[in-house]
Amino acid sequence: MKAVLVHEPGDASALTIGEAPKPSPGPGEVLVRTVAAGVNRADILQRQGHYPPPKGTTDIIGLEASGVVEEVGDGVERWRVGDEVVALLSGGGYAEYFVAPEGQLISPPPGVDLVTAAGVLEVAATVVSNLDLAELKPGETFLVHGGSGGIGTFATQYAKALGARVASTGGSEAKLAHSRAHGADIVLDYHDDWPTQLREATEGRGADVILCVIGAKYLEANVKALNRRGRLVVIGLQGGVKGTLNVGLLLSKQGTVSATSLRFRPAEEKAEICAKVERQVWPMLRSGRVKPSPETRIPFAEVRRAHELLESGENVGKIILEM
Structure with a gap:
């Protein structure tokens, strides 16, 4: 099968399309013919050699994908050949076929096509679980x-649906406008003193919960921005x-x-999270309370361009590779 391969870690030019063995489903697993795959920051880190897959997992990049069931392993109960999932x-999403445990597959959101659906589950599972x-x-x-990215766009809408007041950061007026349009009550330019601005906008309280994709660089600023008994999740x-932390x-x-x-x-945990997404988020998508992120679709053969676009910081919403 065709797959995206990385022979040596590096920049986007390290990505090549070559041949890899077609996987076979073991007991409790499902083989899926890929229709599309979501592109995530973790994919870039893996390409660079900074985020190796768990032991026993394929080296092929890709943490979320959509497709059609091709074959089921022994003991699989829910899925049949031809089902859309x-x-x-x-790992393994950047390939013509992938294998996944039965519990880590769910039906696409109602009314959402398989290409768009490829960029929804990992984002939803990340936000819901955290x-x-x-x-x-x-x-x-x-x-x-990062309120204008895939995580940020979904998190803004989902937190609003839970009844929270939402603040988000961004680096341009267009990205701040995107966050406002998706429900953010407070938008903060990260070039400014955003922790102070957040406290001013919340009458001195700050944030009760912060979801951070930045990591070390924002550690002290995030703590400064927390409310009493606030929770920071990196x-x-x-x-x-x-980074440094003022304990x-x-x-x-x-x-x-x-x-x-x-x-x-x-x-087992992933299966529980997927089940909750299907149970709780899919109805929100169906009703329109939450909408899929804006997306940029890029052909599988142009995977380097997909990574370059994500790394540029210019993209808004989700990038999806189409097979």
Whole structure:
């Protein structure tokens, strides 16, 4: 089968399309013919050699994809050949076929085509699982960094649907306008002193929950922006892996800092998260309370361009590779 391969870590030119063995489903697994795959920041980190897959997982990049069931392994009960599915993966999405555990496949959202659906599940699973961890409550203030990206666009809408007041950061007026259009109550230019501006906009309180894709670079600023008993959840490393932390300030706020990775969770946990997304988020999409992010569709053969666009910071919404 054709797949995107990385022989040596590097920039987007390290991505090549070559031949790889077609996988076979084991017990409890499903083989899917790929229709489309979502492109994520974690894919860039893996290409660069900074985010290796879990032990025993394919080296082929790709954490989410959609497609049609080609074959089912022993013990699979829900799926049949020909079923349309979306998948949460530990790897393998950038290929003509992929294998996934039965529980990490769910039906596409009602009324959403398979290409768009390829960019919904990983985002939804990330946001839902982490806002559950942070115990976001109605009436609280929620801050998401990168509000115009795939995670940020979904998180803004989902937090609003949960009854939260939403703030988001962005680096241009167009991106701030995007966040406003998707429900953000407060928009903050990250070139400015956004922690102070957030506190001013919230009568000195700050954020009860912060979802951060930046990592080390924003660690101290995030703690400064927290409300008393605020919860910071770090899910990305765009700003590096080592930072400084004023523990005294964190202590004075009785705040908490958590860091999570969806990719390395056990299959059972992923299956539970996927089931909750199907149960809770898909009805929101059907009713229009939450809408899929704006998307840029790029042909599979132009995977380098997809990575370059994501790295440029110019993209708004989700990038999807079409097979």
